[in-house]
Amino acid sequence: MADGSDSPKEACGVFGVRDQHQPVAHLTYLGLYALQHRGQESAGIAVSDGTKVTVDKDMGLVSTIFSSHRLQALPGTMAIGHVRYATTGASAWNNAQPISRYAGGVYFALGHNGNLVNTRELTAHTGEGEAGSDSDVVAALLAQHMTHHNSDLADATLHVLPRLHGAYSFVIMDEARLIGARDPHGFRPLFLGSLDTGGWVLASETPALDVVGARTVREIDPGEMVIIDDDGVRSVQFATGQPRALCSFEFVYIARPDGHLAGIGVHAARRRMGIALAQQAPADADMVMPIPDSSIPGAQGYAQAAGIAYGDGLIKNRYIGRTFIAPSQQLRDSAVRLKFNAIGDNVTGKRLVVVEDSIVRATTLRATMRLLRDAGAAEIHLRVLSPPYRWPCYYGLDTHDRHTLVAATMTVDEIRDHLGADSLAYLDIDTMLTAITTDQSGFCTACLTGDYPTPIPGASEARIGTGTR
Numbered sequence: 001m002a003d004g005s006d007s008p009k010e011a012c013g014v015f016g017v018r019d020q021h022q023p024v025a026h027l028t029y030l031g032l033y034a035l036q037h038r039g040q041e042s043a044g045i046a047v048s049d050g051t052k053v054t055v056d057k058d059m060g061l062v063s064t065i066f067s068s069h070r071l072q073a074l075p076g077t078m079a080i081g082h083v084r085y086a087t088t089g090a091s092a093w094n095n096a097q098p099i100s101r102y103a104g105g106v107y108f109a110l111g112h113n114g115n116l117v118n119t120r121e122l123t124a125h126t127g128e129g130e131a132g133s134d135s136d137v138v139a140a141l142l143a144q145h146m147t148h149h150n151s152d153l154a155d156a157t158l159h160v161l162p163r164l165h166g167a168y169s170f171v172i173m174d175e176a177r178l179i180g181a182r183d184p185h186g187f188r189p190l191f192l193g194s195l196d197t198g199g200w201v202l203a204s205e206t207p208a209l210d211v212v213g214a215r216t217v218r219e220i221d222p223g224e225m226v227i228i229d230d231d232g233v234r235s236v237q238f239a240t241g242q243p244r245a246l247c248s249f250e251f252v253y254i255a256r257p258d259g260h261l262a263g264i265g266v267h268a269a270r271r272r273m274g275i276a277l278a279q280q281a282p283a284d285a286d287m288v289m290p291i292p293d294s295s296i297p298g299a300q301g302y303a304q305a306a307g308i309a310y311g312d313g314l315i316k317n318r319y320i321g322r323t324f325i326a327p328s329q330q331l332r333d334s335a336v337r338l339k340f341n342a343i344g345d346n347v348t349g350k351r352l353v354v355v356e357d358s359i360v361r362a363t364t365l366r367a368t369m370r371l372l373r374d375a376g377a378a379e380i381h382l383r384v385l386s387p388p389y390r391w392p393c394y395y396g397l398d399t400h401d402r403h404t405l406v407a408a409t410m411t412v413d414e415i416r417d418h419l420g421a422d423s424l425a426y427l428d429i430d431t432m433l434t435a436i437t438t439d440q441s442g443f444c445t446a447c448l449t450g451d452y453p454t455p456i457p458g459a460s461e462a463r464i465g466t467g468t469r
């Protein structure tokens with residue numbers, strides 16, 4: 001994906017750690033740093049020293065928010081952390097996570113990856129009026145249950161989870177225990193890891209476990225809650241029998257390539273998608289190049305299968321944060337040139353296969369195609385590692401508005417012309433899933449097929465089908 005303002009902003013990343021042998025704020029910082037790609041708008045850490053929970057959160061990147069000095073002010077041996085992109089609720093400090101509450105004589109904090117689809121219905125039960133986000137509603141329901149039933153956080157969580165519909169991977173903690181939970185469909189990933197010191201770690205992706213020196217123990221199962229306290233890890237299966245619906249877009253774009261999901265290496269899956277794409281949509285060309293960075297393994301696979309030289313046609317500026325919204329076309333073009341620059345020597349006079357992982361809104365990709373033309377590309381054959389993104393995601397990506405999705409309103413030929421490519425081909429859905437794994441069941445493909453795994457209250461576009469592949 002051209003990784004600009006037209007890309008979906010990834011949902012969120014969560015991290016949790018409990019280790020009685022060391023202060024854990026620095027570990028949480030490292031874990032969040034490894035998950036930064038999942039959300040760049042805000043970040044936060046909550047720590048417990050056994051008697052109180054302290055939360056520090058702010059707008060911005062993990063590295064800009066948390067100085068060493070600021071981390072030292074977060075003493076404690078248990079923590080949760082969160083990186084966020086606003087998919088529900090405004091982009092504002094008070095929607096940054098972890099969210100914290102005081103209820104029933106206990107402080108607790110919560111971090112959420114995913115989107116609930118029944119937030120409005122749940123809000124009516126909180127008695128708090130309009131909530132800031134779906135995650136706020138969950139915190140309110142937990143607080144309500146703890147207060148009214150005099151229950152602890154684990155009991156309250158077990159009571160509230162079955163009322164939530166949609167996508168969630170949670171990390172939740174009070175002064176004494178760390179809880180992880182994953183929705184019954186398993187839309188978003190969540191892993192359990194162990195430290196040599198005897199501590200336990202929860203993280204959205206395995207690279208965040210690697211970076212803190214934790215061994216990946218296993219994925220938290222869909223419908224499972226784990227409670228980590230002085231007695232170790234206890235597992236409770238709070239829901240069973242729901243079809244699995246791991247987000248297939250995690251493999252296409254969201255997850256880091258150096259991680260594993262459902263036992264499948266993400267880098268290898270992307271490479272297999274490229275191989276399959278070369279077989280499905282060959283092109284006469286001199287060079288195969290990726291739109292960096294997420295399309296690199298796919299382009300390598302395409303080049304290998306097609307027997308065409310792999311090369312770099314674009315350099316990405318690695319120090320760029322979020323693309324600012326430029327007020328004029330000229331400035332928007334400059335913003336793209338700041339992010340990408342063509343390597344003229346590599347593309348001039350060449351017939352290029354340009355591999356992209358997905359096309360969502362297409363504005364940055366269109367400008368990137370112009371860059372390659374201006375640099376002298378003779379032909380551009382655009383190849384996409386996933387099917388057309390035609391349907392909104394209600395499970396944690398910010399693609400709620402169908403009218404902004406280029407494939408929802410244009411045919412493939414129209415998109416080709418809109419982008420200024422000589423040819424355009426997408427990987428079909430069955431081939432994409434086969435490239436990910438031999439077992440095609442258990443994936444959400446709703447944004448690619450319109451087949452939603454859950455009812456979406458109030459969403460007229462949503463065709464509700466079996467929802468899983």
Ligand code: SF4
Pocket residue numbers: 187246247248249250392393394395396397444445446447448
């Ligand atoms: S709709 Fe698409 S992006 Fe959203 S969870 Fe399903 S596969 Fe992932």
